Amino acid sequence: xxxxxxxxxxxxxxxxxxxxLRCDPISGHTALYWYRQSLGQGLEFLIxxxxxxxxxxxxxxxxxxxxxxxxxxxxxxxIQRTQQEDSAVYLCASSLSADTQYFGPGTRLTxx
Amino acid sequence: KQEVTQIPAALSVPEGENLVLNCSxxxxxxxxxxxxxxxxxxxxxxxxxxxxxxxxxxxGRLNASLDKSSGRSTLYIAASQPGDSATYLxxxxxxxxxxxxxxxxxxxxxIP
Numbered sequence: 001x002x003x004x005x006x007x008x009x010x011x012x013x014x015x016x017x018x019x020x021l022r023c024d025p026i027s028g029h030t031a032l033y034w035y036r037q038s039l040g041q042g043l044e045f046l047i048x049x050x051x052x053x054x055x056x057x058x059x060x061x062x063x064x065x066x067x068x069x070x071x072x073x074x075x076x077x078x079i080q081r082t083q084q085e086d087s088a089v090y091l092c093a094s095s096l097s098a099d100t101q102y103f104g105p106g107t108r109l110t111x112x
Numbered sequence: 113k114q115e116v117t118q119i120p121a122a123l124s125v126p127e128g129e130n131l132v133l134n135c136s137x138x139x140x141x142x143x144x145x146x147x148x149x150x151x152x153x154x155x156x157x158x159x160x161x162x163x164x165x166x167x168x169x170x171x172g173r174l175n176a177s178l179d180k181s182s183g184r185s186t187l188y189i190a191a192s193q194p195g196d197s198a199t200y201l202x203x204x205x206x207x208x209x210x211x212x213x214x215x216x217x218x219x220x221x222x223i224p
Contacts, residue, residue, distance in 0.1 A: 044214075
């Protein structure tokens, strides 16, 4: 079946603009995760959803970052007033249980 | 706080050789450990998942072992091929925590 998909694959924006990144998890997967991968920091956890609820938002770096999930499926990660340090690859993963997480191809965000 | 380390950061070996990648973690109260590969500019592909109660898992030419008490895991690749060239990441999930904590990865190059 289809894997995790993310859009856009690449996003270039100007400093101060808002961006929205989308994740479509594997159908039926109740858990959804967002991670960020940057050169200096490696791969870092941002937020976890179980259904439409986010019991763990501990990795969101500032209040400019927010995420939502609707219908227990699609999730959107929003970054407001983007800064250059937000440039990174944003990865989404989903899982059916507490076990294997399946990752999407990522969105490469570049803030000029 | 869980910390995951992978040494070496980069490894080059001739085609056909067997090799071992190392992963160490500081908090032994893990729920599971997962090995991923990441091709350049791509997302993560899950290779093997080892539950905390298990000692090893095998898939084809790959074998992953886990020694929880010493905080170590190894990924053994037999008869390496140029197609194995990628960055290999290990990640751990702790009890009571849904997120994965990633190591910084080992960039593997198989020389034809």
